[in-house]
Amino acid sequence: MLRFEVTTDPAKIDFAAVYRFLNAQSNWAQGIPRDLFDRxxxxxxxxxxxxEGEQIAFARVISDYATFANLVDVFTVPEFRGNGYATRLLTAVFAHPDLQGLRRFTLATRDKHPLYAKFGFHPPLFPETLMERYSPDIYKTG
Known part of the structure; x- marks a missing residue:
């Protein structure tokens, strides 16, 4: 069995590969400027x-580490999809000690609802209380 590990060590994360994927292959961050990505x-x-040491999946959490977190930028490189790696990555995300005891954990997904349902996610109980400012084409130029 191939060795799959999850790390949060920035020295072990290939941010150039993450940028290439998000900028060119994601449906949510195409065209993101590199300086904005880095920030x-x-x-x-x-x-x-x-x-086996090759980065094939990624996820990012934005949080105050006390009450709230938002999961974003989750992906598995296409040729490795369908092998359970996203589930294993998310298991590590939700087990992370800094992300325990949060009152609210959110995410937005276009088509992966069954994956996130395995981790207790569901449509908002009170959707009438949620609002957003959303600019889906903010990174597109011209």
Whole structure:
């Protein structure tokens, strides 16, 4: 069995690979400027999924580490999808000691609802209380 590990050590995370994926392959961050990406990574708890030392998965959590967290930028490199690596990555995310006891943990997903349901996520109990400012095309130019 291949060795899969999850790390939060920034020295072991290939941020250049994360940037390439988010900028070119994600449906949520295409065109993100590199300096903005770097600032976002510095101000979050980042998780890399490594298969035999090669980074194949990533997730990022934005949190105050006391009451709230938001899960973002979750992906598995396409050729490794369907092997349970996202589940293993998320298991590590939700087990992280700094993310315990939070009142609210949120995320937004277009199509991975069954994956997140395994971790207790569901539509908001009171959607009428939620609001957002959303600019989906903010990174697009021209």
């Amino acid at each position: 976002a990574m510095r101000n979050a708890l980042c998780f890399a999924g490594l298969l």
